[in-house]
Amino acid sequence: GKAGDKFVILGNSNGLFERLYFLHGYEPALLDLYENSDRVHALLDIILDFHVTTVKKVAALAGKRIHAYRWCDDLGSQKQAVMSVPMFREFFKPRYRKLFDACHAAGWNTWLHSCGKVNELIPELADAGLDVINLQQPRALGIEEVASKYSGIICFECPLDIQTTLPFGTKDEMFAEAKLLIETWGTPRGGFIASDYGDGEAIGAPPAKKQMMLDAFRAAANQRMSE
Known part of the structure; x- marks a missing residue:
């Protein structure tokens, strides 16, 4: 349908981190960031490929009818982020950048929800190309x-x-x-x-x-x- 003058956001639910621990389990995912980093990198590459492929297919089908693409990644606890900034930079920031670049190439803004106190990750996400944080x-x-x-x-x-x-x-x-x-x-x-x-x-x-x-x-x- 036609959106008229409305701003259309397509939501794709779980992003990189949530998809990781939904597949691998929350505690195992966090532990393996330390203990089995090669396996986590490999799994994150598969998740990233899934998301980028989805973005490109949606762009081909309905690119001009969408203005933003949105994911959810709860990266924080009540008191702090669930990972350190160096760990975020190693595992997630480069992949977020590729994902956000794919959205920008389609002409869309990027949108991410996160619960928790993610203060130290806000500039990292912005630098990776995030436009709006919920x-x-x-x-x-x-x-x-x-x-x-x-x-x-x-x-x-x-x-x-x-x-x-x-x-x-x-x-x-x-x-x-x-x-x-x-x-x-x-x-x-x-x-x-x-x-x-x-x-x-x-x-x-x-x-x-x-x-x-x-x-x-x-x-x-x-x-x-x-x-």
Whole structure:
């Protein structure tokens, strides 16, 4: 069908890391980054080839009807990334670059979701060619910390914090966080996209709370544009 003036994002679910541990098991995948690195490199090459081939086939079939390609790779825990920056650079960054290059060659933006505190990986992903990163726990990452270090190098897509503000925040608390995100993450060079959270019931946020969040983002954006 025709999208008209809408921005179309194609989601392909699991990216490089999630596909790795879905195939190999979470704990074995992390252990083998240390103990069997050659086998992990070989498996990641197969995963990368699958993704790049998919991108090229989709581009041939529907390239001009799509504006962005999106994956999910949960690269963080509550406190830090699940791997060090050197390890990310060895196993994942070069492959992300090839994947993002394939998307850019098709004329698409690149989009990646990650849960967790992935602060130190944000500049690595941006350098590899990621255009938009979807983060859903801005309080865990530290809104001011992310703003001071990474605003302007990438576009952020984010709801209000799904662990705190969205399920439990008052109207005033929602507005305050929406305003802070827009003002600190939404720089002209990077940008900020307010997003919804799909399964609100799973985090204790019924439709009424999600509507409060969207209203808060709208009010905060209108206030900023009027300043």
